[in-house]
Amino acid sequence: MSTATATLPRCPECDAHITFNRAPLRGQVTNCPGCAVELEVTDTEPLTFALAPKVEEDWGE
Template identity: 45%
Template sequence: MLKEACPECTGDVSVAPEVELNEIVECAECMAELEIVSREPLIIALAPETEEDWGE
């Protein structure tokens, strides 16, 4: 397992070594949705909020 600090609560986030780029994972401590920004080195960031497109 790969580990990185959650950008929201600084808790440990563990992900499988085969995690995909741009995959969304969840912090077990604060439940924040996080996006895999880079695999080597492992970098995670808060996932962007989904926006309504209102049918556009």
């Protein structure tokens, strides 16, 4: 993203700037570069995050 640093979204946990290699999608999961917490994109316009849901018993591959 070419957005200036000042306008980059921030981690709701540690306030670090969050960046993406591609245009983010709603539901996409990423790790915060500051505190490594897992974040989920809850909206793209504007870009917002929430802590990603914790692993549940039936998750896997």
